[in-house]
Amino acid sequence: MIKNYFIIAWRNLLKNKTFSLINIAGLSIGLACTMLILLYVKDEISFDKFHKNVNNIYRIVSKSKHGSVDYKNSHTGFLQGPQFAKNVPGIESFVRIESGAEDIKTGTEIQSQELLRVDPGFFSVFSFPLLNGSAATCLSEPNSIVMSEDFAKKHFGTSDAVGKIVMLKDENQFVPFKVTAVAKRCLQNSSIKFEVLLPFKESEAEAQNKDNWYNFFLNTFVVLNPKANLPAVEKQMQTFYLQEASETFKEMIKKYSSGADESMGTYFLQSFTDMHLSTELPAQNGLVNASNPIYSYILSGIALFILLIACINFVNLTIARSLKRTKEIGIRKVIGADRKRLVIQFLGESFLLCLVSFSMALLIVQLILPVFNNLANKALSFSYLFDIKLIAGYVILFVLTALLAGFYPALVLSNYKPIETLYNRINLPGKNYLQKSLVVLQFALASFLIISTFTIYRQFNFLTKTDLGYDDTNIVEVNKWQMNHTEAAYFKAELLKNPGIVDVAPKNLGQWMTSAKLFNDSTISFNYETIDESYIPALKIPLIAGRNFSGSYPSDVTNSILVNESFVKKAGWKNPVGETVNFFYNNNEIFKVVGVVKDYHYQALNQKIGPQLFTMKNGNLYGTFNIKIKPGTATKSLKFIQMTFNQTFPLSPWSYIFKDDQRIKDYESEAKWKQIIFFSALLTIFISCIGLFGLSVLSAERRTKEIGVRKVLGASVSSIVNALSIDFLKLVLMALIIAIPLAWMAANKWLQNYPYRITPDWWLFVLASLLVILVALATVITQAVKAAVANPVRSLRTE
């Protein structure tokens, strides 16, 4: 019996090539998307679960109130780990992780290497297998180094590196470090990934200084006793903290705070496995691959959309085509089939189709996995598919898809009365609301995604093309940590000897936030920039009042500052030039405003411009150079800059980036989402359209007689094409009516994430709608024309 069903199913598949192709194409794309997303989601939720002890590992975190703002902090200081472990009974051990970078010398080449400094218990808390060396002792000596197999191979050409020596910069000179262990490559689903581990450094003085409760720069993990009660442990931690640190806290407040309402904060524990997907307390500060669960939700949503649309094609086409199969159904009933068997038969057909699609999907997954990895920022491999849970997931997916696509048609088809089918008395429910609403649903989804794509493209364009308020072209950024003004001036003078270099503007590294008091004793926090007189002209930042720093005013290096418009606004100054700012935490130094610059986007456009203050104070260190070069001299100038850099700073690693490239890097995640949404829109509209094509073929076939009669009665070809296309276009229009308001709401919601954003214009929706209509029209019109130009005599005779 199964064989008989199978034969019929197979022959039907071959006989109706168009429909099999439409269904298989749609379903295999849908299944492939879902498989990829399953892979993605599985990877996301498996993060960090490979550690043996994982259920007892927690991270020390805290929450506090600053005024009315709740603030959560995943950083800890020197003391939290050891103090809690010593004084709270449920805590068995702790590991502190500090991220950093050191210069490593290979031969004459110096490279900056990111690394983690960790407590000796690292390998007993976390399960990172070692290739060589002892897990218990490898981090107990101060000058030991643990490296990954990849790093060992890169550095020594072999993973058998234990006992070898690495030259590492420690306190301004290169010191030999002995390799004590080589670890296997960290798993891809690990929040802790390291190439190099060094023992954690802490002086006796630091360990005693209670101020270090408030010097937040570490991730501290603790292992709880399996029998310990989590809330009780947290309560004990807090009690201990309050009694231990309240004196210190009061002193700190007195010294640094502006008197705002500050609380001491509450310590609690975050489960290690919750960390990867936490948005409030993410894996950061040396922990990597932090993710937002929203990505899993959005991706799953999109994959299910695509699969749903493909299933709708199957349902619609099967039912629409069933008119042709009514005869077979009638005969089968007359010669003894009951309804159950027919249901089984039709389900069998959908299973067979799904099976073919499923195999195709596996192939597709294998082919596009690299592209997907790139898009989703993952390193998934095809072999991950062969995991018991995933296979179970896929089998469920397969069965569900086959049932979803096959069940309804099977019920409808098996319900036909034989007498009606055999005497051609059958008429499908003429209105066919189900089919129509399914088509509307498909196109609503597709239109929604297309409009979203348009919005994302425009916002992305806006982010990358908007005038930043300064000129970022032809500027090379070169980093050199911790450099005083004399060093910077020397380097600058050396560079300017080359005619290809227009200007050199040193600046502090990164963004510093600090606060100061204004004349009326109110506090203001701002971005604190240390620059020199070249910075404003080199970046072409417009001055709107006062003057730039200048060498001809000697006081500029002691007490002059520039501020931006936002600063002026926040401070509420009418005549900013001549106003003063008091750096209360720094011996109440008073600075005078000599100029105001126009607001410019010193950060990416997803950050709002805040108050900014510029100084060229002598004691502040520089960390980076903005080097303006002549257009078209990039290669030559870069070579010269590197040569000069190596001569001037022989112990520092060389790295550079063009400032306008930085801008593109800033929006990498937007660029990825842009691509993901673009591809999903493409796939949904494609699958929807092949479904629509199938329906138009069937509708043209079903209406051959009607068209023949109309033509005999004198209808023109164009009027028939209209009649055939208009029904489908009505559905597409309805879909647009549903999709447009939803897409508008979604676009607005998404754009709220950006302080600087486009407004979703009406023409954007019109354009997207026109696109959808055109694509749909192109799909149905070929069939309509074909039916309309057919010879009516023929179609009438064959009926």
Added chain:
Amino acid sequence: MIQLKGIYKWVNSGGNRVFLLKDINLSIKEGDFVSIMGPSGSGKSTLLNVVGMLDDFNEGEYNFIGQPVHQLKEKYRAQLYKSHIGFVFQAYHLIDELTVYENIETPLIYQNIKSSEREAIVADILDRFNIVGKKDLFPSQLSGGQQQLVGVARALVAKPKLILADEPAGNLNTKQGTEIMELFKQLNEEDGVTIIQATHSEKNAAYGSKIINLLDGRVEK
């Protein structure tokens, strides 16, 4: 075997009741070969479908081998016709996607007969109908007469007590038609199969041992 008492069947069309069958009283014994005659629209097919339980009726009593069909539930009725009745149609109604062999085999599959047994039964009937050479062909590759031959073979394969044939020769030329009628006669005489056929050919009707004339849903006396 078959007793029809006061069978009425009607449809409502625009407020009027249109009678398809009117007060049909009929008794058919096992081994009969009955021809139902009448012009188009006289109710021949409807009567056959009522007897074959494919269609229901509005009034009257119908007993089939002692079972009161009018009181049976749909499910039992289907059971009854599946095991006792074979159908032959004017348009053959073979399944296009199946070969001759598979078409004949399908009723046996639905009766849960084992594969080895099925093979024997189908081989037997192919042999008897002289169509062994055609067993792997599809219906579209056969002539009308050959298709009807397969249709009859399929109707017979499950060894029904009764064959209902609706214009079995209607789509065939004279020679093919005669062959099919000869076959029916032989089945009736040699195997004792009860046959009811609907036809409007006097010549074909004459093969039957009993002729019923229908006009406007009524039996003509």
